[in-house]
Amino acid sequence: MIIALFGFILLFITILQAFMPKFLKPTEAFGVYIPDSHTKDSVVIKLKNTYTTVVLTFGMIIFLVYLWWALTQKPAEETLALVSVGVQFTTLFVSIGYYFMMHLRMKRLKETQGWLIGKSEVRVIDVKFQEKLKLIPRVLFIIPMFVTIGLIIYTFMKYDQMPEMIPTHWGPTGEADAFSEKTYFSVVALPLILLVMQGMFLMMSEGMKFSGVRLNPANKKASLVQQLAFRKYTSLLALFITIGITLMLGYFHLQTIHPEISSPLIMWALPLTFLILTFAVVGIYAIKVGQSGSRLKVEENSPAIDNKIAVDEDRYWKGGMFYLNKNDPSIMVEKRFGVGWTLNFAHPISWIVLLVPLLLIFGISFLL
Template sequence: MEALIFIMMMLLTVMLEAAIPFLIRKTIVFGVSIPSTQIKHPQISVYKKRYSLLIVVPALLLLLAYCIWQATNSPQANQVAIVGTFLLFGTLFWSFSLYFYFHGKMLELKGENKWEEQLKVVSVTELGIRQKDEMLPWYVFLIPMIITVGFLLFTATQYDVLPTEIPVHWGADGKADRFTTKTPISSVSLLLVLLTMQFMFLGINIATKRSGIKIIANNKQASKRRQLKYRKYSSWLNLLISITITVLFILLQLTTLYNNIFSDYMIVIIPLLLTVVLLICTIVFTFKVERLNRELDGKEQETQEISTFDADNHWKGGLFYFNKNDPSIFVEKRFGIGWTINFANPIGYLLLFIPLLLILLLSFI
């Protein structure tokens, strides 16, 4: 079972990583902005195909070696998990390295062809566009938080009947394999971690909703529609992730309160089903965004204008956004699907790193 989970995760990761250059907007290639007149440049197509092949081929060879290793050695479950995790993170590191290599190649190609001279910087603002924003309101994210608080209070009322040792880690088989002494904090630490994560999702949704709606100068209507839909889909995905994590953590908390509430089969299958649901939602979101990109690129006019938010000088390595003049806390990624913080805005650090510090503190306690 452990091996099957890691193989599925590996295959999905490889497919998504290899497909990213073909899913994002055509005027952003490996984090580098290019004129719409150059999106069919033959060298760009070569770079994208090489990137995908250099991810897929080594990953498939590693998976084959992984399967052969298991078949011939009959390793223990913890060995399977350790090796599988190493392969997964190794693949991510390799794709990250390839990205930076092709990012450099794109900068060279852009410089050699003097495409920068073809780009005219134009800023576009539309009054009243926020009235059309369909992102979920902040109070919707309170629903899983209310459920968590309810379970937290219920756990407090059951403190006297809780076991003397509280589980703090669960293995791939769904069973607790590490415990700590029962205290008022340890008995609800899992729910406190969950509540912290839910606060982070709430903060991300609020900050994203307040971030600027970026309109591309050479295709105002299509880019406006794309931005509004992208923000809507993102908020729904964030809510679904929050709900899925809530269900999983409450499941684990229930196994602490009632040791035999679920069968061994259910303890394994429920987290697996939740993972599959989350993966399906992510894939649906990815292809909805790809459809929006295709509609925008298909209608984009042959002009030399770009908007100021897309200027390369604000993006370090095409991944990290620094712009003191942009009040947005979150901006759309240039490579990949989703959002990244404006590293020049300190509020973004607070939203991401304070919850992580709280989670680490709760784990330490």
């Protein structure tokens, strides 16, 4: 079963990375902006198909070799877990490395063929965008945080009844394999980490309200509808993950207070179920919504503006992945390669948003 789990994760990573160009806006390929008039150029389509073929082929070979090794060599659980994680990261790093190669090829193609020559750059805005935006209400993100706070209070009430050694890690079979001495800090470490994670998803949902919208001048109305839907579905995805981790980590913590509810089967099945459901939802999200809602079918169209294109922001995207624009007040921006959001690393607050939660989580884990 462990082999099936790691194999499933490896297969998911391979497929998602291979077909990523299919989930993005037509006007963006490998982190490079493409004017609408060139989105269907044969060379652009060929580069996308080549990327999919190479990454998928490499990933499937690695997947088959991994299964052969795991099934024939029958390694110990620790060795299996270590190799499995290493194989997953190798597959991911190879696909990212190949992406950067395609990114450079796309940039050269854009420059040599002069796609921007004779075009005027315009920025289309909708002054009422914030009024039209319908995200999941923040109260639905705050409720799980109150549940976690209540769990912390309840833990302190039950402190004297808790065992002297608190489990802090569970192995592949669902059995606890690492413990920490009971202190007022160690007994609430897991809920504290959960609270930080809940806050991160709340910030992500709320941050979309203040992120600048980039509408396509060639199809303003459809682009607007897709943007509104994209942010709404992203907020819904964040809520789904928030509820999922709250239920999972909440149970993990409660069984340290009430060992009678502990079950190796549940401890094994709960994270597996959460993982599979999350992958399934993310897959549906990528296929049905796509980046910026580009895969959503919209009938509202508007005439193209002759010789007008969206503002080319390639200079702000380092490698097509890292956005640095000190003149942009947005903290969060839509990814150019990948479905979701990234940070404006030229904005000081972005580093606070990134580092503070990570330092808190690592700090709590280190002090255990």
